[in-house]
Amino acid sequence: MSGLFFIRSAGEGDLAAVSxxxxxxEPRAPRSVQNLKADLKRPDSEFVVADDGRQLGGMGYAAMAKEETGVVILHRLHVSGNLTGQGIGRDIFAELETCFPDAKRMRVEVEKADEASQGFFTSLGFAEIGWAKQGSDRPHDAEVAILEKSLVF
Known part of the structure; x- marks a missing residue:
């Protein structure tokens, strides 16, 4: 049984567990601790973890798009497999969507074959706006759905 998870900013001490x-x-797209350190230090980004005091149950990382004003890219949102379905992913997302006051939209890429993730993001208010042959965060060739959500309330 898991405890109550709190969403907090990630630190360097979390990166091995996050990796x-x-x-x-996402075994085809692992992130080394060194790469995660660079993510942690990137300006205009937020890197959060779900922590119950004993373990990390998930992580999320988003950053303002470099090429497009007003768009934040949700690069990663993962929940440990044994903890899915408990609301941790929703809590991580709820934190990230409030961290970018200048953003008008949030965008995420999800592999087309991953219907569960597409359903999760749709339940959060994302809608498909297109697709691409290869995702920007993936080192392998993948067909991805591009989903967006308005952050203007």
Whole structure:
């Protein structure tokens, strides 16, 4: 049984555990601790974890788009497999969507074959705006759905 998870900013001490969460959720696109350190230090970004005091149950990372004003890119949102379905992903997203006051839209890329993730993001208010042959965050060739959500309330 898991405890109550709190969403907080990630620190360097979290990165080994975060790397394991990413590798378990997305084995074809792992992130090294060194790469995660660069993400952690990137300006105009937010890197959060779900922590119950004993373990990290998930992570999220988003950053303002460099090429497009007013758009924040949700690069990663992962929940440890044994903890899915408990609202941790929704809590991580709820934190991230409030961290970018200048953003008008949030965008995420999801592999077309991953219907569960597409359904999750649709339930959060995202809508498909297109698709691409290869996602910007993926080192392998993948067909991805591009989803967006308005952040103007």
């Amino acid at each position: 394991k969460i990413i590798e378990a959720c």
